[in-house]
Amino acid sequence: MKRTIFSNQLLPWLLLAPQLAITFIFFLWPAGQAIWQSFLREDAFGIKTSFVGLANFRALVDSPEYMNSLQVTAVFAVSVTLLSMGVSLLMAVSVDRMLRSSRIYTTLLVWPYAVAPAVAGILWWFIFNPTIGVLPYALDLIGYDWNHIQNPNQAMGLVVIASAWKQISYNFLFFVAGLQAIPASLREAAAIDGAGPIRRFFDITFPLLSPTTFFLLVVNIVYAMFDTFGVIDATTEGGPAQATNIMVYKVYFDGFVGQNIGSSAAQSVVLMLLVIALTVVQFRWVEKKVEY
Amino acid sequence: MASITLDNVGKVYPGGTRAIGDVNIQIADGEFIVLVGPSGCGKSTLLRMVAGLETITDGEIRIGDKVVNKVEPADRDIAMVFQNYALYPHMSVRQNLAYGLKNRRTPKAEIDRRVNDAAEILQIGQFLDRKPRALSGGQRQRVAMGRAIVREPAAFLFDEPLSNLDAKLRVTMRLEIKELQKRLGTTSLYVTHDQLEAMTLADRLVVLNAGRIEQIGTPLEVYRKPASTFVAGFIGSPAMNLIDARAVPYLPGTAHAGTVGIRPEDLTVAADGPIEMQVQAVEELGAQRLVHGHTAGEAITITMPPTAPLSDTLRLTAAQDKLHLFDRQSGARIE
Ligand SMILES: Nc1ncnc2c1ncn2[C@@H]1O[C@H](COP(=O)(O)OP(=O)(O)OP(=O)(O)O)[C@@H](O)[C@H]1O
Ligand SMILES: [Mg+2]
Numbered sequence: 276m277k278r279t280i281f282s283n284q285l286l287p288w289l290l291l292a293p294q295l296a297i298t299f300i301f302f303l304w305p306a307g308q309a310i311w312q313s314f315l316r317e318d319a320f321g322i323k324t325s326f327v328g329l330a331n332f333r334a335l336v337d338s339p340e341y342m343n344s345l346q347v348t349a350v351f352a353v354s355v356t357l358l359s360m361g362v363s364l365l366m367a368v369s370v371d372r373m374l375r376s377s378r379i380y381t382t383l384l385v386w387p388y389a390v391a392p393a394v395a396g397i398l399w400w401f402i403f404n405p406t407i408g409v410l411p412y413a414l415d416l417i418g419y420d421w422n423h424i425q426n427p428n429q430a431m432g433l434v435v436i437a438s439a440w441k442q443i444s445y446n447f448l449f450f451v452a453g454l455q456a457i458p459a460s461l462r463e464a465a466a467i468d469g470a471g472p473i474r475r476f477f478d479i480t481f482p483l484l485s486p487t488t489f490f491l492l493v494v495n496i497v498y499a500m501f502d503t504f505g506v507i508d509a510t511t512e513g514g515p516a517q518a519t520n521i522m523v524y525k526v527y528f529d530g531f532v533g534q535n536i537g538s539s540a541a542q543s544v545v546l547m548l549l550v551i552a553l554t555v556v557q558f559r560w561v562e563k564k565v566e567y
Numbered sequence: 568m569a570s571i572t573l574d575n576v577g578k579v580y581p582g583g584t585r586a587i588g589d590v591n592i593q594i595a596d597g598e599f600i601v602l603v604g605p606s607g608c609g610k611s612t613l614l615r616m617v618a619g620l621e622t623i624t625d626g627e628i629r630i631g632d633k634v635v636n637k638v639e640p641a642d643r644d645i646a647m648v649f650q651n652y653a654l655y656p657h658m659s660v661r662q663n664l665a666y667g668l669k670n671r672r673t674p675k676a677e678i679d680r681r682v683n684d685a686a687e688i689l690q691i692g693q694f695l696d697r698k699p700r701a702l703s704g705g706q707r708q709r710v711a712m713g714r715a716i717v718r719e720p721a722a723f724l725f726d727e728p729l730s731n732l733d734a735k736l737r738v739t740m741r742l743e744i745k746e747l748q749k750r751l752g753t754t755s756l757y758v759t760h761d762q763l764e765a766m767t768l769a770d771r772l773v774v775l776n777a778g779r780i781e782q783i784g785t786p787l788e789v790y791r792k793p794a795s796t797f798v799a800g801f802i803g804s805p806a807m808n809l810i811d812a813r814a815v816p817y818l819p820g821t822a823h824a825g826t827v828g829i830r831p832e833d834l835t836v837a838a839d840g841p842i843e844m845q846v847q848a849v850e851e852l853g854a855q856r857l858v859h860g861h862t863a864g865e866a867i868t869i870t871m872p873p874t875a876p877l878s879d880t881l882r883l884t885a886a887q888d889k890l891h892l893f894d895r896q897s898g899a900r901i902e
Contacts, residue, residue: 460653463620468667468714469641478666482657 306547312540331541340517341525341542348500348521351435355499359439360446360491367450368476399437403510423511427518430511434519437510438503446491453487454480493557501546522546569631569644569721569754570596571617577625578612578778586612587778589626597752599745603765604775605801610758611726613775617756618647618724630721641670646715647724650731652707654699660710661695667718685713688747705736712744716751723748725757729764741767762802766790774798792891796898799828799891805857805868807891808834814863817841819887825895831857833889834869840884844869849877 316327335341402410403423411421423430457480465475481488504523507513513520513528520528523546530539571594578587586609594600602610615621617628619640628635635643646667654663661682668678686692689709699707708728715723728744729737745768748755759765765772766786774781774789774797782794793799799807807828812821818841821827834842842862850857856871858881869883892901 458651458653460649460651461655463618463640464647464649464653464714465655465666466620467618467640467645467647468718469670470666471641474670479655 309540309543309547312536313544314537315540316537327537331537332545334538335541335545340520343517344520344522344525347431347517347519351431351438351503351519351521352496352499354431354435355439355442355503356492356495358435359442359495360488362439363443363446364450364488366443366447367454368480370451371454399433399440403433403437423515425515427515430515430519434503434506434511438499438506441506442495442498446495449487449491450484453484457483489560490557493553497550497553500549568596568752570594570629571722571754571756572629573613573617573626574629575626576613576616576623576628578609578616578621579624585778587616590778590780592773592780592783594754594756597754599748599755599757599768599770600773601757601759601765601769601771602773602775603759603762603801604781606760608775609778610760610775612778614647614724614726614756614758617643617722618645619643644721645724646718646720646722647726648711648715648728650727652699652711652728652731654707654710654714656699659696659698660691660702660713663699663710664695664713664717667714681717681719682713685717688716689713704732705740708732708740712747716747720753722754722756725755727759728757730759730761737764744768763804766802772802774801776801792900793828794900796826796828796893799893803830805831805870807831808865808867809893810862810865810867812892812895814865815842818885818890820890821892824892824901826893826898828891828893829867829885829889831868831870833885834867834883835885836869836871836875836881837884838882840882842867842883842885844881844883846877846879846881 313331314326314328315324316331317324402408403421408421414421421429423433461479461483462475465479470478500521501523503521504527507519507521507524508527511519513524522542526539526542526546529535529542533539571592573590573592576587576590577585579585590613592600602613604610612621616623617630619635619638623636630643630645655666658666664682664685665678668681673681682695683692686695689712691706691709691713694702694706694710699710702710708731711728725744729740732740741764744757757768759768769786771783771785772789773783776797782789782798784792784794789798789802793802793807796809800809807830810827810829812818812824812827815821815827818827844858844860844862844867846858846860848859850859851873853873856873856875857868858871858877859866859868860881861867869881871877893899894901
């Protein structure tokens with residue numbers, strides 16, 4: 276690494292100042308505030324605020340609603356991650372061979388694959404809408420009653436599909452890049468060694484793709500847990516009957532709608548710890564475990 | 568063990584590039600054939616067609632008596648050594664060697680026996696539990712060879728297996744491959760662009776140029792009687808002098824030829840020699856000396872003992888039977 280020696284002690288700090296200021300104003304300050312508020316409780320009228328120690332956290336542990344939210348979040352995050360990664364890996368594998376044979380069209384071919392899911396994401400809301408949507412209408416024709424406003428499983432299905440769909444193009448691009456980085460000769464050697472296409476995929480391609488897969492796994496879990504607020508808010512609003520009330524949505528709902536700032540802050544501290552844990556796992560594993 | 572036959576084989580890539588045109592080769596059982604030619608002449612393409620990694624657009628390839636045009640690589644009973652070795656990076660050396668046998672449901676004891684035998688032959692026993700990235704280039708090369716020999720296939724296919732090694736290691740490995748092939752007696756098809764490697768390894772050489780065969784023959788046949796100006800210039804180092812016949816009309820028997828070929832070592836200095844050479848540059852190689860110059864505008868190179876006297880002009884002579892005559896238009900050899 277190249278080292279630059281500053282003779283002036285002030286200059287490096289001046290250069291760093293804008294970045295530090297942004298980090299402080301938009302991250303450290305609100306985070307600190309959330310931690311502080313998680314130890315406070317307002318009275319019912321929002322007039323008096325008192326320090327309650329870990330009571331907010333204890334209340335969370337005792338709350339069946341919060342436990343339900345944890346469970347919903349786990350189901351949701353796992354489903355979104357598996358679905359979006361599974362579909363994009365399938366797409367990437369089928370495109371990979373095409374890309375290898377004709378190099379010129381590489382970028383051109385990737386485009387529609389990358390853009391289509393993003394466009395379609397907007398369409399989901401219309402497609403699934405119980406009153407004006409195409410899908411409920413079509414399902415109704417074959418005798419299936421689609422109504423995610425009332426049916427918890429269907430609601431979960433809807434938010435999982437809509438959230439997964441948004442990630443597919445991202446995952447797809449990473450998987451394609453990962454696949455292209457595996458030398459064709461390895462698969463050819465395996466073909467000569469008597470491994471059929473499926474065997475080749477599981478014995479050679481998939482293990483060699485594991486750094487990409489692991490990276491995407493963490494990215495997708497983080498996305499599903501923290502970045503799907505918009506999808507939930509636009510479609511189910513956590514309902515019906517808390518069936519899609521994932522942790523990040525509950526933070527918003529309890530804080531802004533329910534006005535229970537103390538509990539909401541405690542919940543966001545829990546989320547913060549989860550992000551930190553995932554980041555640690557990411558760095559530890561990417562450097563140590565997932566190598567060959 | 569098996570013979571390999573290529574009958575009027577041709578290859579056009581999907582883009583329309585014709586890589587191979589009308590190639591005929593009969594490889595006998597146990598023979599070591601080297602495909603040699605300049606970069607881009609289609610050597611890898613031809614080898615990969617035999618391996619089943621490229622489709623065959625014209626003609627027929629047979630391994631043994633079986634036409635394999637439509638047969639999957641796995642079912643051709645061949646093993647291939649790749650230029651980049653293509654070792655499975657996430658498997659240990661042992662797993663790399665065993666993979667092909669495992670896929671063919673070879674019994675465990677048999678796999679162990681063959682892997683250990685191969686490890687012993689190639690002296691890679693102490694690396695069996697390492698991953699390929701913990702091996703040197705030469706050791707990886709051996710593992711790649713090992714993966715081929717444990718399979719005990721009907722034929723070995725090599726695509727420039729030594730080109731990633733340093734010059735010294737290349738010479739050792741070259742000898743080892745030759746010795747191993749003799750010991751196992753497995754039919755081998757070996758691709759290289761290095762004519763020295765080709766000469767030393769081959770039972771017979773196939774010289775390829777722009778997707779077509781220029782000549783097939785033993786190394787000495789090809790060296791002594793190159794079939795065309797292309798082969799004459801490609802095989803032998805330093806390369807044969809190819810001189811326009813009009814520049815040397817005084818040489819006997821060259822009247823009807825277009826090009827006269829004389830190997831540098833066949834040109835000797837003689838006070839009454841008919842060829843007058845203007846010396847331009849001298850390269851000392853230690854054991855011998857290369858002298859570059861020209862005669863009547865045609866570039867020529869000769870080899871000399873390092874102690875022989877030098878001057879600005881040298882008079883040279885060449886024995887009649889050392890002259891190679893080629894047709895002006897086709898470049899083909901004239902007997
Ligand atoms: N997949 C492909 N699609 C189209 N053309 C190809 C393809 N692979 C090779 N070619 C062309 O076919 C010709 C022969 O290529 P090939 O790789 O067989 O040469 P080579 O003799 O092995 O060369 P080198 O010594 O550089 O490895 C070249 O002109 C090359 O550009
Ligand atoms: Mg090649």
